[in-house]
Amino acid sequence: MIRSLSRLTPVLATAAVFLAGFVVCSLIYPNFASLRVVMNLLTDNAFLVIVAVGMTFVIISGGIDLSVGSVIGFTTVFLALAIERWGVPPLAAFVLILVICAAFGAAMGAIIQYFELPAFIVTLAGMFLARGVSFLLSTESLPITADLYAHLSEHALRFGAGARLTVPALIMLVVVLAGMVLLHLTRFGANVYALGGSRTAAGLMGINVGRTTVLIYTLSSVLAGLAGIVFSLYTSSGYSLSAVGVELDAIAAVVIGGTLLSGGYGFIFGSFLGVMIQGLIQTYISFDGMLSSWWAKIATGLLLFAFIAFQQLTLHLARRSRRAPAGAHP
Amino acid sequence: MALRLPRIGTSQIVALGLILVANWIVSPQFFDIRLQDGRLFGSLIDVFNRGAPVALLSIGMVLVIAMRGIDLSVGAVMAICGAIAASLADSHSLPVVLAAALGAGLLCGLWNGLLVAVLGIQPIVATLILMVAGRGIAQLITEGRIVTFTSPDLAFLGGGSVLGLPTPVVLTLGMMALTLLLVRGTALGLMIEATGGNPRASALAGIGTRFITVAVYMWSGLCAALAGIVASADILGADANNAGLWLELDAILAVVIGGTSLFGGRFSILLAVVGAFIIQAMNTGILLSGFPPETNLVVKAVVVLAVLLAQSPRLGGHLAGLGVLFNRSKSGGRRP
Numbered sequence: 001m002i003r004s005l006s007r008l009t010p011v012l013a014t015a016a017v018f019l020a021g022f023v024v025c026s027l028i029y030p031n032f033a034s035l036r037v038v039m040n041l042l043t044d045n046a047f048l049v050i051v052a053v054g055m056t057f058v059i060i061s062g063g064i065d066l067s068v069g070s071v072i073g074f075t076t077v078f079l080a081l082a083i084e085r086w087g088v089p090p091l092a093a094f095v096l097i098l099v100i101c102a103a104f105g106a107a108m109g110a111i112i113q114y115f116e117l118p119a120f121i122v123t124l125a126g127m128f129l130a131r132g133v134s135f136l137l138s139t140e141s142l143p144i145t146a147d148l149y150a151h152l153s154e155h156a157l158r159f160g161a162g163a164r165l166t167v168p169a170l171i172m173l174v175v176v177l178a179g180m181v182l183l184h185l186t187r188f189g190a191n192v193y194a195l196g197g198s199r200t201a202a203g204l205m206g207i208n209v210g211r212t213t214v215l216i217y218t219l220s221s222v223l224a225g226l227a228g229i230v231f232s233l234y235t236s237s238g239y240s241l242s243a244v245g246v247e248l249d250a251i252a253a254v255v256i257g258g259t260l261l262s263g264g265y266g267f268i269f270g271s272f273l274g275v276m277i278q279g280l281i282q283t284y285i286s287f288d289g290m291l292s293s294w295w296a297k298i299a300t301g302l303l304l305f306a307f308i309a310f311q312q313l314t315l316h317l318a319r320r321s322r323r324a325p326a327g328a329h330p
Numbered sequence: 331m332a333l334r335l336p337r338i339g340t341s342q343i344v345a346l347g348l349i350l351v352a353n354w355i356v357s358p359q360f361f362d363i364r365l366q367d368g369r370l371f372g373s374l375i376d377v378f379n380r381g382a383p384v385a386l387l388s389i390g391m392v393l394v395i396a397m398r399g400i401d402l403s404v405g406a407v408m409a410i411c412g413a414i415a416a417s418l419a420d421s422h423s424l425p426v427v428l429a430a431a432l433g434a435g436l437l438c439g440l441w442n443g444l445l446v447a448v449l450g451i452q453p454i455v456a457t458l459i460l461m462v463a464g465r466g467i468a469q470l471i472t473e474g475r476i477v478t479f480t481s482p483d484l485a486f487l488g489g490g491s492v493l494g495l496p497t498p499v500v501l502t503l504g505m506m507a508l509t510l511l512l513v514r515g516t517a518l519g520l521m522i523e524a525t526g527g528n529p530r531a532s533a534l535a536g537i538g539t540r541f542i543t544v545a546v547y548m549w550s551g552l553c554a555a556l557a558g559i560v561a562s563a564d565i566l567g568a569d570a571n572n573a574g575l576w577l578e579l580d581a582i583l584a585v586v587i588g589g590t591s592l593f594g595g596r597f598s599i600l601l602a603v604v605g606a607f608i609i610q611a612m613n614t615g616i617l618l619s620g621f622p623p624e625t626n627l628v629v630k631a632v633v634v635l636a637v638l639l640a641q642s643p644r645l646g647g648h649l650a651g652l653g654v655l656f657n658r659s660k661s662g663g664r665r666p
Contacts, residue, residue: 117638118592120454124579125634132627139624248462261455294469301463312449
């Protein structure tokens, strides 16, 4: 639909906003433009990027996943209990939680597909369920003291001057690369785009729509579980109230990254940049020290509006240039 | 024809009755009501009093959903309007406070409506913007503090009583009556249903779909503002972080329990309000029965899924289960 325009315009716009923001911050605070700040940006937002990668798949396919924040919370609580109370080895606990998340996502995808229900309300129920179960498991903040956690938090690629590329950041970069390969270079990725363009057309083309839908939500939940693992590494604890509202941050990041919310168009790298822009705003606020953190919400809302308005404009122009036939559905 | 009764209301009312009876079984003094200082007290009254904010939200939400929209911003609008009411309460008279808070709600609704109707943004996204930014705006108003007030006029709206009934319940009933009168007493309700059923056909039939869309989102904003005022007046203050948090989800749930399809079209305001009280009765029941309050979310998730599956186009027709009996024609309407 937007092929007539340059395919990359939205991602380039996001990149331009990020670079402009970084330059402005660096001009105001001379210490800002350092490798250390960039590395911290990667570490602090690692879990959000991982979730946003999964959300990108879901949104490109024309759906939405509101359950990811709760799945992160559930994962951290489960890991803390499994490792500390039930004595499961950390690596086995990681595998176990990813399997549980995969089953959870597959169930949501199956309900969306086979009962023809809106993704938004099904994943809303999933959000209640995952958060509720993690409340039932424990309402306390549980520390994780396993050796592996201490070991992993020390392990990092050091670049001098305090700049460290930590394990969470490394996992995140691998996920971004793997997501780009999966979305842009494989048949599954092409199917995801086709579903977002038109489910009916995708079905008529011979794509297994049901299988693809279930796989998309499975992938999103598995990545949310992985984000939960990263989050627990980052905080060395499990808490049932952690990552409340992360689903909205992830959706905002995907939209700011240029992905069309109606589906069929978008890039993983754009979502990565979207998270980095949000991280940049947070970092600016912590550098300033005077502004309260709620300015981040307003700024994110404004950016969200600007990018959505930009999307509507490009769509409008593209449609006008095609001159839709009379009677076509808008 | 005015105030026509819904054809499928019995199941929800039976469900509410069953939950109330279940509450009575776990807590024998549930139905005890006593009159003290001219106000009724008791667990049953408490269910209606606590359920009032969600019931108010669901009155606006049901109209939005009937138009095949969704309003995710109501919780944030509650926080904004509650913050405005609380910060003006001690320095201005009640009419000024109410006008400012309700005006802000209408303005928020206007913003949502313009994004949806004029810019053509999907409702879930358009209202997401205000949902994200709204709490920031509320914080801006309260300057990051929890604002408290002492004005007895505003406090009356949360803790007072009219003819023995708590004011929030009276306000909810009043708002419901007004909305029913506006929507069912005129052709407006029919136009909303038509727009939700098929916007293009309705526009071709001469319905001003844009105007109606904007008006419905403004009404939702107004209901959210009233809910925000009640919530603020109840706690004699405004907490921009927590006021109305998650309530948009409860309001959507109330509408869904009330039998209004998320695919737009036929709707019932009365049953949405009943749905809101069903949710509150469940909350109260879980508290009374001594289960940890954390069970609440799991129960809600199960109820959402059960109601949704009953509503599913695949399972349309007759389906009895979990106290909700649906007898709807297979509309088969899907989002484009």
